[in-house]
Amino acid sequence: MPEAPLPLAPALTTLLGRASVPPRLLHAPGPGPQALSLAVAAALRAPDHGGLKPWRFVCIEGEARARLGELLAERLLARAPETPEARLDLERTKPLRAPLLVAAGAALRHDHPKIPAWEQEATAAAGIMNFLNALDAQGFGGCWLSSAALRDPMVKQALGFAPDDALLGWIYVGTPNADRPRPTRPSPDAYFRHWSPA
Numbered sequence: 557m558p559e560a561p562l563p564l565a566p567a568l569t570t571l572l573g574r575a576s577v578p579p580r581l582l583h584a585p586g587p588g589p590q591a592l593s594l595a596v597a598a599a600l601r602a603p604d605h606g607g608l609k610p611w612r613f614v615c616i617e618g619e620a621r622a623r624l625g626e627l628l629a630e631r632l633l634a635r636a637p638e639t640p641e642a643r644l645d646l647e648r649t650k651p652l653r654a655p656l657l658v659a660a661g662a663a664l665r666h667d668h669p670k671i672p673a674w675e676q677e678a679t680a681a682a683g684i685m686n687f688l689n690a691l692d693a694q695g696f697g698g699c700w701l702s703s704a705a706l707r708d709p710m711v712k713q714a715l716g717f718a719p720d721d722a723l724l725g726w727i728y729v730g731t732p733n734a735d736r737p738r739p740t741r742p743s744p745d746a747y748f749r750h751w752s753p754a
């Protein structure tokens with residue numbers, strides 16, 4: 557007999573419905589201090605081998621977004637002096653696409669005798685996913701994007717990261733358009749299996 561469908565706990569409903577919201581569909585208001593604090597608290601629930609607490613979330617709002625945009629354009633030009641003006645303009649305006657931009661990263665202990673840097677990055681990345689889910693649960697939308705600037709030492713320094721820390725993503729956050737997409741997902745069946753020893 558097939559299993560009866562289980563009633564879904566609210567947390568699971570959130571997890572099963574989450575989808576990224578592209579920055580162009582994110583608007584004001586962004587999360588206030590309480591919503592943001594809850595999202596970070598959720599991030600800190602990620603598994604953390606050795607309790608190294610690598611999570612770092614740097615929130616960039618208001619005028620600071622334009623200042624970051626200037627820095628991003630400046631650094632792009634420094635890395636690639638031939639960059640056309642239109643591309644520099646795009647870089648300059650990227651942080652303005654959502655009310656809140658979060659530079660999410662990992663403070664890494666490279667000298668740890670037991671826990672390699674990749675595990676610490678995995679902890680930070682798992683935290684970012686919890687952060688996104690917690691924002692979604694509170695009615696906000698988010699999108700995790702990357703760019704070459706994440707690896708730029710001057711960008712990292714300006715945001716308060718050490719040179720050998722990992723800046724893992726730009727998280728754009730805001731209130732989603734009512735018609736934001738929630739694309740369907742593949743059936744889970746193809747993504748797990750039970751192992752039978754030979």
Ligand SMILES: Cc1cc2nc3c(=O)[nH]c(=O)nc-3n(C[C@H](O)[C@H](O)[C@H](O)COP(=O)(O)O)c2cc1C
Nearest residue numbers: 574575576577578699700701702703724725738739
């Ligand atoms: C580490 C990381 C970096 C990403 N960088 C980009 C990016 O630069 N550009 C992009 O279009 N999507 C990027 N994505 C994917 C988006 O965050 C998102 O997952 C994708 O648009 C699909 O949406 P979904 O989350 O609803 O599946 C990245 C995802 C991760 C985890």
